[in-house]
Amino acid sequence: MINVSFPVGAFQCNCHILVCPLTGDGVIIDPGDEPHKIQQLLAEIESNLGKPISIQYLFHTHAHFDHIGATRSVKESILQNRGAGAAICLHRQDKRLYGFLRLQGAVLLRRYKKPLPVDHFYEDDEEFFVGRLKFSIRHTPGHTAGSVCLLLHENSEIQCPEILFSGDTLFYRGVGRTDLPGGSAETLIKSVRQRLFVLEDDTVVYPGHGGKTFIGYERRNNPFVS
Ligand SMILES: [Zn+2]
Ligand SMILES: [Zn+2]
Structure with a gap:
């Protein structure tokens, strides 16, 4: 499995490009900023793999500007260069927030173009098959209100461990802030305990910001939810 993870933008949102090495199908998670860097990495992965990559989905963990800021440019350049794919996916409860991208940016004196329409709203527990990669959605x-975590299921055929992309819900020894519109500390703690801490100890966690961790470590050591 090809997993290229890198921080983008002033807020250092972790963006991920995941590709099935057998089919060349892939996804991008949280294209928050620096669309040119994302395009360049896609081209590098493609030349290393030696076959064309087809990005099927742009998955978003939630609709804060630092996670959706480059969605429009990335989708437009994929359509231009590759013809199809890159369906924009989001949870319906973040639809308003997504539509307010320009307003979110204005608060920080950042300019954004109007966001493209969402192509697909996730259902809770929905599954996506991308080449040999299997993802499922956990509404957290x-x-x-529309934050989700994306679980990438283990698959030994392509050396893929079980990985959780936790957005701004769970961090290394921390959790996301809950003082912004739509936030709730009580709800967040319930989400982490009921939907994330039930996963296997050795599930790798890639948070929306900062370094990776493991479910077992957080269950024992996270001061906010353990
Ligand atoms: Zn956020
Ligand atoms: Zn963030």
Whole structure:
């Protein structure tokens, strides 16, 4: 499995490009900023793999500007260069927030173009098959009402461990802030305990910001939810 993870933008949101090495199908999670860097990495992965990459989905953990800021440019350049794919996916409860991208940016004196329409709203527990990659969606409200975590299931055929992309819900020894519109501390703690801490100890966690961790470590050591 090809997993290229890198921080983008002033807020250092972790963006991920995940590709099935057998089919060349892939996804991008949280294209928050620096669309040119994302395009360049896609091209590098493609030349290393030696076959064309087809990005099927742009998955978003939630609709804060630092996670959706480059969605429009990335989708437009994929359409231009590759013809199809890159369906924009989001939870419906973050639809308003997504539509307010320009307003979110204005508060920080950042300019954004109007966001493109969302192509697909996730259902809770929905599954996505991308080449040999299998993802499932866990709705984990609290940081925002429509926050989700994406679980990538283990698959030994492509050396893929079980990985959780936790957005701004769960961090290394921390959790996301809940003082922004749509946030709720009580709901977030419930989401983490009921939807994330039930996963296996050795599930790798890639948070929306900062370094990776493991479910077992957080269950024992996270001061906010353990
Ligand atoms: Zn956020
Ligand atoms: Zn964030």
